[in-house]
Amino acid sequence: MRITMIGTGYVGLVSGVCFADFGHDVTCVDKIEDKITRLKAGEVPIYEPGLDALLDKNVKAERLHFTTDLAEAVKGADAVFIAVGTPTRRGDGHADLTYVYAAAAEIAQHLDGYTVIVTKSTVPLGTNREVARIVSETNPKADFSIASNPEFLREGAAIEDFMRPDRVVVGCEDDRAKDVMNAVYRPLSLREFPVVFTGLETAEMIKYAANAFLATKITFINEIATLCEKTGADVKDVAKGIGLDARIGGRFLHAGPGYGGSCFPKDTKALARIGQEHAAPQRIVEAVIEVNESVKRRMIDKIFELLDDKAAGKKVAVLGVTFKPETDDMRDAPSLTIVPALVGAGSDVHVVDPQGKHEGEALLPNVTWCDDPYIAAKDADLVVILTEWNEFRALDLQRMSGSMRTAAMADLRNIYGAVRANEGGFTAYQGVGRG
Numbered sequence: 365m366r367i368t369m370i371g372t373g374y375v376g377l378v379s380g381v382c383f384a385d386f387g388h389d390v391t392c393v394d395k396i397e398d399k400i401t402r403l404k405a406g407e408v409p410i411y412e413p414g415l416d417a418l419l420d421k422n423v424k425a426e427r428l429h430f431t432t433d434l435a436e437a438v439k440g441a442d443a444v445f446i447a448v449g450t451p452t453r454r455g456d457g458h459a460d461l462t463y464v465y466a467a468a469a470e471i472a473q474h475l476d477g478y479t480v481i482v483t484k485s486t487v488p489l490g491t492n493r494e495v496a497r498i499v500s501e502t503n504p505k506a507d508f509s510i511a512s513n514p515e516f517l518r519e520g521a522a523i524e525d526f527m528r529p530d531r532v533v534v535g536c537e538d539d540r541a542k543d544v545m546n547a548v549y550r551p552l553s554l555r556e557f558p559v560v561f562t563g564l565e566t567a568e569m570i571k572y573a574a575n576a577f578l579a580t581k582i583t584f585i586n587e588i589a590t591l592c593e594k595t596g597a598d599v600k601d602v603a604k605g606i607g608l609d610a611r612i613g614g615r616f617l618h619a620g621p622g623y624g625g626s627c628f629p630k631d632t633k634a635l636a637r638i639g640q641e642h643a644a645p646q647r648i649v650e651a652v653i654e655v656n657e658s659v660k661r662r663m664i665d666k667i668f669e670l671l672d673d674k675a676a677g678k679k680v681a682v683l684g685v686t687f688k689p690e691t692d693d694m695r696d697a698p699s700l701t702i703v704p705a706l707v708g709a710g711s712d713v714h715v716v717d718p719q720g721k722h723e724g725e726a727l728l729p730n731v732t733w734c735d736d737p738y739i740a741a742k743d744a745d746l747v748v749i750l751t752e753w754n755e756f757r758a759l760d761l762q763r764m765s766g767s768m769r770t771a772a773m774a775d776l777r778n779i780y781g782a783v784r785a786n787e788g789g790f791t792a793y794q795g796v797g798r799g
């Protein structure tokens with residue numbers, strides 16, 4: 365199969381590299397020349413474990429190519445994937461489809477023989493039909509089909525998610541497109557990974573519903589965590605106790621500082637907006653968005669309480685600023701709310717993150733960046749664990765607490781628990797939802 369991937373952002377790049385690893389001949393296209401030059405030199409612009417090695421392997425096997433020339437890349441392709449950004453539009457929460465529609469029009473001009481145009485970007489219901497309309501209008505002679513193929517990749521585990529998916533969802537409405545998409549995903553269906561074929565709107569909806577459901581699950585446990593704190597219950601045990609019920613499931617039940625990242629915040633807002641537009645308000649999702657914001661504010665209250673409401677002049681060490689471990693992504697990270705609140709209150713904030721500095725420096729001004737959690741915590745009045753990087757899971761608590769001015773910890777990922785923290789010399793400790 366000859367595959368063209370338009371957009372070398374997170375989704376486009378991971379998908380392109382993995383398709384090449386399936387044995388397909390893949391060309392990744394981007395308008396940003398510098399990005400393509402770097403990719404050709406084997407330089408991966410994002411941090412995703414395993415991606416650089418897989419890219420290198422497939423470039424060497426001559427199955428993976430990079431170019432800025434969309435026209436050349438589209439010619440003769442069996443499937444052209446659109447994997448460009450759909451950021452939240454300013455003001456109304458709607459997904460901005462400018463890049464998707466521009467890509468569709470450009471692809472249309474260069475189609476050469478039957479091609480399936482596949483949308484990978486997360487797009488609102490009806491977008492795929494609009495893409496089809498744009499392609500037909502731009503090139504009335506085009507021989508093409510449309511397919512919707514949402515991605516379910518978790519940053520930090522994206523290659524594993526691509527290679528061993530729970531399912532692949534493909535929305536398409538004719539047999540020719542189905543045949544091409546079956547061939548694209550044959551390496552997975554041969555190994556019994558389910559490939560689910562649906563209509564176009566259904567595939568679009570599956571993506572939003574899946575992310576909104578997961579965001580709801582997290583938000584549900586975050587709200588239960590608040591109640592646990594008031595009643596003496598322990599949310600970790602509650603999550604275990606309910607998660608062992610197969611109908612509920614234990615994943616995505618970790619209480620924390622609120623969800624962030626490139627998908628959940630954007631997709632919940634877009635779904636709420638779509639619901640309003642169709643007079644079918646998604647009230648649960650609307651509540652999830654609101655509660656998630658309040659969770660972040662609650663974390664700030666917790667931190668200020670540990671500082672005796674006197675944050676000014678106190679030194680605070682923040683461990684982790686990316687929205688989750690194993691990524692350098694800062695999009696909608698809880699740190700973007702929590703760190704500025706501390707800086708604004710006059711604290712001297714020292715931050716450590718194994719990958720976050722490059723992205724984080726511009727987003728978190730007036731903080732001191734450190735490479736070592738122990739140096740960050742020296743003489744500090746509080747250490748805040750915001751992202752559960754492995755580096756922060758097995759800290760030498762005695763060493764850390766012994767060097768602090770006040771040995772207090774806000775453990776917003778529930779790594780240690782009060783007993784271990786106290787044994788490690790911390791005199792004040794707060795987790796999330798732990799009685």
Ligand code: UDX
Nearest residue numbers: 515516517518519616617618620623624625627687688
């Ligand atoms: C998510 C979806 O999982 C993926 O299927 C989709 O295609 C893209 O969005 P991602 O944003 O990379 O992936 O990360 P994920 O692991 O889902 O975490 C999202 C956020 O939820 C993070 O801020 C994380 O810290 C938080 N989270 C996750 C919790 O607070 N508790 C949990 O139990 C799980």
